[in-house]
Amino acid sequence: MAMETDMESAEGKKPNYYFIWLVLAVLTAVEVALAYFSGMPRAVLIIVLVGLAVWKATLVAMYYMHLKFERLRLIVLATAPLPLAVILILVVLLEYA
């Protein structure tokens, strides 16, 4: 993928940290712009903002926390609570669905 090529420098596994910073900054600017100017229905806006936040968190975990380059066992350990967190949020949300 083109983005992956940009994020990983020519040295191999070493990510291009400044490019990732730029992507994160742009995504944050998009979030603020959406909050101010989008005019989306509130429910849609929340879903879009959560999606952008998850995208940013994934970038940080993969490249700044180097999970992308860790062994599978550590990746499993690091991501183990995520399904539990999703279940907790979904269960709470379903209370009000």
Place this chain on the structure above:
Amino acid sequence: MNEATILSGGVRAEPGMRVYNQKLGMWVFLASEVMFFTSLIGAYIILRFGTDAWALPGIPLEEGGTPLAINLTAFNTFMLICSSVTMVKAFAAIQQGDQKNLRLFLSLTVLLGASFVGIQIVEYMALVREGFLPHCGEHLAALVPNCHLFGSTFYTMTGFHGAHVSIGVLCMIWVTVKAFRGGYTKEDHGGVEVIGLYWHFVDRWGWRWG
């Protein structure tokens, strides 16, 4: 019983995970922190959807809104993003044995993190002066029956995050002082990596509140 694996640089590693103990411990701690912050979000959802009235930014406080400034929060979020890149550059520097850039980027990270905490304190003081408290008081309670819930959740969530950042800054100062004393080398820099993991995690959760 398995013998501990020895990684490059003489660092002892957990036999199963093949990472050194401090790093493994930090990941386990961060896993527990995910659930801690998720429980706060769950509490927010319960309170938010459990009431018809909820204070919203952009509406005057006297009409049941909040004086929260999205611009300031966005700026603070941007500072956290910048501190993330300085932190990871510090780690990349010591991986190459570059002491000068290690000290430079760690110092910048401390500066950005401390600025974040400082701005949050100033923001809290301004909010309190404007009457936005963890509880509403009688005049606002009459307008928005459950507005005290908003203040409580706001201060609880941002307060816990601010506390995490503050602890991170204190730890970062410790690591930076050690770096200035030459405490990290190309072969032994686990402390920089471990505090970096914590810092990036705190940054990520900071964006949630942003």
